Amino acid sequence: MTASALLIAQSINATLLVFGVRNRAVSETAAMVVSRVANQIERLEAEGTPVGEPDRWFKRQESRSGERRRRSPPVAITVGTGPILIERSDVQEEISERAQEFFRQGEINVSAVRISTVSVKLLPAALREAQLRRWNGGRMRDPNLRAPNRAVLLSAQLPDGTWVNAAGLVRPDEGASIFALLLQTFTLFIAVMIPLALVARRIADPLNKLTQRVQRVGLTDEVDVLQPAGPDDVKQLIEAFNAMHARVSALLGEKDVMLGAIGHDLKTPLAALRVRIESVEDDHEREKMAATVDEMVTILDDILTLARLGKSGEALQTVDIGALIESVAGEFEPVEFEMPDTRVIASIRPVLLRRALRNLIGNAILYGRVAAIQIDSRANLVTINIDDRGPGIDPTQIESMFEPFTRAEKSRSRSTGGSGLGLTISRAIARAHGGDLTLSNREEGGLRATFSFQG
Numbered sequence: 074m075t076a077s078a079l080l081i082a083q084s085i086n087a088t089l090l091v092f093g094v095r096n097r098a099v100s101e102t103a104a105m106v107v108s109r110v111a112n113q114i115e116r117l118e119a120e121g122t123p124v125g126e127p128d129r130w131f132k133r134q135e136s137r138s139g140e141r142r143r144r145s146p147p148v149a150i151t152v153g154t155g156p157i158l159i160e161r162s163d164v165q166e167e168i169s170e171r172a173q174e175f176f177r178q179g180e181i182n183v184s185a186v187r188i189s190t191v192s193v194k195l196l197p198a199a200l201r202e203a204q205l206r207r208w209n210g211g212r213m214r215d216p217n218l219r220a221p222n223r224a225v226l227l228s229a230q231l232p233d234g235t236w237v238n239a240a241g242l243v244r245p246d247e248g249a250s251i252f253a254l255l256l257q258t259f260t261l262f263i264a265v266m267i268p269l270a271l272v273a274r275r276i277a278d279p280l281n282k283l284t285q286r287v288q289r290v291g292l293t294d295e296v297d298v299l300q301p302a303g304p305d306d307v308k309q310l311i312e313a314f315n316a317m318h319a320r321v322s323a324l325l326g327e328k329d330v331m332l333g334a335i336g337h338d339l340k341t342p343l344a345a346l347r348v349r350i351e352s353v354e355d356d357h358e359r360e361k362m363a364a365t366v367d368e369m370v371t372i373l374d375d376i377l378t379l380a381r382l383g384k385s386g387e388a389l390q391t392v393d394i395g396a397l398i399e400s401v402a403g404e405f406e407p408v409e410f411e412m413p414d415t416r417v418i419a420s421i422r423p424v425l426l427r428r429a430l431r432n433l434i435g436n437a438i439l440y441g442r443v444a445a446i447q448i449d450s451r452a453n454l455v456t457i458n459i460d461d462r463g464p465g466i467d468p469t470q471i472e473s474m475f476e477p478f479t480r481a482e483k484s485r486s487r488s489t490g491g492s493g494l495g496l497t498i499s500r501a502i503a504r505a506h507g508g509d510l511t512l513s514n515r516e517e518g519g520l521r522a523t524f525s526f527q528g
Contacts, residue, residue, distance in 0.1 A: 098243050100168065102225040103188055106241040107172045109148035110227060113237070114181050149203040150239045156228035157197060157238045162189040165225075172227070183229040183237070193224050193242065200226075200240040208242060221245050279303035283311055288507075290318065336377050343370055375494040378428070387422040394419055394455055394528075398446060401430045405438055410446040417450045419528035421506060426526075429502040429510075430457070432495035433522045437461035441519050450528060454508070457524045465514040474512060475500050499524065 165188045173186040193201060201224075208221065221242040228238050279302040286299050298315050301308040347366050353359040394417040402408040437444035441461020449456045466474065477497045499522075500510040507527030515521050 099165070099190055099223075099225060102241045102243045103165065103168045103172070103227070106148050106188075106225050106227045106239050107175060109241070110150065110183075110229065110237060110239050111176065111179060111181050113150060114183065114231070115179075147207065148239050148241045149200040150237060151197075151199050152231075152235050152237050154235065156185075156187065156230075156236045157200075157226060158228075159189070159191045159195050159226070161195060162191040162226065164189045176229075182232050186227070186229045188225060188227050190223055190243065191226050193220075193222055196224055196226070196240055200224075200238065204240060204242045276303055276307060279307050279311060283314060287314070290321075332377055336373065339373055340370065343373075372494075375498060378498055387424050389420045390423055391418060391420050392423050392426075393417070394421075394450075394457075395448060397423060397426065398430060398448060398457065401427055402434065402444070402446060404431070405434050405444065407438070407442075408434065408444045408446065413448055415450075417448060417455055417528070419450075419455050419526070421526065425502045425505070429499040429524060430459075432499045433459045433510075433524060436495060437463075437520075437522070440464075453528050455526055455528045459522045459524070460515060460519055462519045465518065465520045466512065468514065471512050475510075 169186055169188045172188055176183050176186065193205070196204075204224065205220075221244065223243040224240050225243060226238070226240050228236060230236050282302075283299060299311055301311040301315075303311075343366055347363065350359055350362045350366065353362065395412045398410060399412060402410045434444045434446070437459050438461070441463030443462055445460040447458040447460075449458075475496050477494055496510070496512075503510040503524055503526055508525035510525075511523045513521050513523070
């Protein structure tokens, strides 16, 4: 971004400099034309020599060492009854005003001074040929220098009503000037970008490490402290992150201890109650009471599992995902699943992943009669699609299905049992593995659960 902005700024600056060089060349040529016309008019007033007649110096140069040499004056001048007007010309208003002021201060009696830049090809032959002849015959001309394509045209009215028209060729843009501008732009670009790149790298490296560390929070059990590096502001940020991570880890540890105590304190009386229920003589009542206790234990397990997902004690293991799905699918019926041709290997917490798959496959069979499973792995992201053939879910209720203890009114009836935490736990497991869980209605009917995680 910075390099692009700097390059654009330098390009604009170089463009302005090029235009400046071109305008300077026009100004220099215009000054030469004005000076030449002023000299001609002064000579007319002093000597009576007609305007446009070559100077004595040029006449002496016509013959040298017995050879005829014709060199035109640096400015071609003609006199006529009117100004030379060329449609495709660029009138230089400011230069024209300065020229008129120059004539006035020199007490040169001319009026209606008009200076413009035109294409050399559009000049009248009387003004064009003389200038090109002088240009092509110049001794000091660089043979590699291209011919001029622009000229300065001056028109002014003399006191007797006649018009003097003069033209001078504008020197072409010199390649050396353009090269100098490009070299200046390149040098400035390098001089700025190298230090800027070093500074950016000094800032970016520790920030990248911090970003990677933040992305791994909750996904691994590492507790190593990130060493502060970079500028002072970045160091302070890393130190603040380390302090925050330590506080969060301590809070999660306290939470796990508390949850363990709660689970023990609640399950112990439930187990005792389950034993006492066996002494109930009425079989129907005993079964209802046992089912209620079992449901309470299931709900308690789900709540504790959901609460512990913030800091799971299970270690990451490298697992064949296809084999894991096949083993879980074998617990249910009917399930449609074919092992992929290519093995999908990922580093996961298998116990948690098994629980998430059991929830999703069980829901698909319970509410959609069958579970069709597909697995895909792309760019380090593993995706498991579990399709059913049920009625689907109202699109407006899909997101609410992931809220704890929430059920849809029609396709997910409360009478079917369960704690209402299955999807909540499954999404939490997916996100704990760097992925997500989404639900979507299939066009051919049924619901699709898409479980993804980082491989």
